[in-house]
Amino acid sequence: MTTSLLWDAGPGEVRAGLVEDGKLIEFRIFRQLEHLSMPLAAGEKYSARVVNRTGPNKALVTIGGGVDAILQPAAQFTDGQLLVVEMTRAPVPEPGRWKLPLVRAVPDSQATAPLGWQRGDSPEQSFARMMAAKADQLVCSTPQVANDLRAMVGDAKPVHIDADTIADADFDSLAEMSVTGEFPIEGGMLTIERTRAMTMIDIDGGSGAMTLNLAAAREIPRLLQLLDIGGQIGIDFLTLPDRAARQALDAALTESCKKLGSHERTAVNGFGFVQIVRPRNGASVQEILCGITPGRLSLDSKAIALLRATAVSTGHGCRTLTAPPKIIERIKRWPDTLAKLRLSLGTDIELVSDSSVTGYGHVHVSQS
Structure with a gap:
């Protein structure tokens, strides 16, 4: 029995699916959004400072960049103390609000200022390695996506270019x-x-x-x-x-x-x-797509949907993305994602705010 990893990388997100015996058994969405001050994912490490105790064995800590977390266990730590923490559960949305991430102290480690993420492998690379470890072969839609995936996980497993297999998985539905x-x-x-x-x-x-x-x-x-x-x-x-x-x-x-x-x-x-x-170490697929508004796409999801539509648009002219102001403003906060999309399309991208537009907006390809 062969297990395949379907790796569908698009602007702003990766959609990944594990197929076993012809059936999709795991569907995951990875997003690393530029407007966040740092990557927030289970397994990542951060320099933190204890803000105050919130219970007998719990404390509120800050990891910099305006991000707070709940430290547990915390009995041995005092207010103001610096420490290295590992995130055990990323921030997760619930109706109307976000739950703070959960962290635990890393033993025998010394924290120093400034606070924040302790750089290691990128969260996307960690995600890719985790998913690839479960598969016998990897399937991508384009040679560029395959090359990017090989750079993250190595060449130990075969990588196939098969856009039809990715499309047949019907991640959109x-x-x-x-x-x-x-x-x-x-x-x-x-x-x-x-x-x-x-x-x-x-x-x-x-x-x-x-x-x-x-x-x-x-x-x-x-x-x-x-x-x-x-x-x-x-x-x-x-x-x-x-x-x-x-x-x-x-x-x-x-x-x-x-x-x-x-x-x-x-x-x-x-x-x-x-x-x-x-066990829960992060947001589910539903939570990633909807955020704090169950039953509706979040602002991030709407912006990414517009960028995905742009990525598959055809023609050689400039792409004009017209969308409600909040969606355009969110896309403007992702300059690296826009730059990569411009490079892959080989053309310019213009962003137009229009409050009369419904949904996530639309893409126009110039004929000139």
Whole structure:
């Protein structure tokens, strides 16, 4: 059985998918946005200063650039102390706000000013190596993308140029379903909705309760792995008539969860509710796409969508990107991304703000 990594690099983001036995088992989105003061990712190290204690074993620290984090454990540290920390969970969005990143102290290390990221491999390189380690072969859409990927992960694994395979994976459709939170199952629909407390999954449809519940039990663990959904997860199964039916559903869910990796879960209770807890070191695909506005693309996602549309536009003339002012202003904060896009297209790019434009805007290719 061969596992392939599909590497779809575009302006502002990388979309990566692991395909095993012809099926997409993991879909990940990596973004390193220029308007942030430094890379913020699990595994990265930073010089930090303790601001104040927030509990018996917790402290608020600053890592510079206006970025704060929660340090835990923190019993041995005092206010004002300098230390080196490792990020264990990147900032994650929840409805209406961002949760602070979580960090832990790096033992036997000495921190000095200035505060901030301790440079090592770039987060994109770390992401590429992590994904490539799971695959037997790598697939890219263009020779340039393949060369960039080889530079990050080396030549140990074969790299194939196959734009059709990337297109057939249809990452766009999966991203759209992730934004709406609606996923089809046999006879019905799953709805995955983020709340501040947890990710909630609801089941609905026209088939019988047991049929829908079993279909959901087969699909939910697959989606959790596919979209990197972690943390607290609640599943609201349809009510079943008796204990025997609930036990049958619980057995089906147990079997489906075998490939889910590290997790804990409760049994199906009398109300049909199940809770699953998975490790969470960063934002899920849904959270990356929607940010703090569940069910809608975030400002970053809209800006990246416009840049992706620009990257695949055809013609030799100047590209004019017309979009709402907030989207244009966000793109202006990504000069390196714009410069790379201009280079790849071999033409200039003009940005036009227009408050009457809806959606994420549009691209016009000059004929001159």
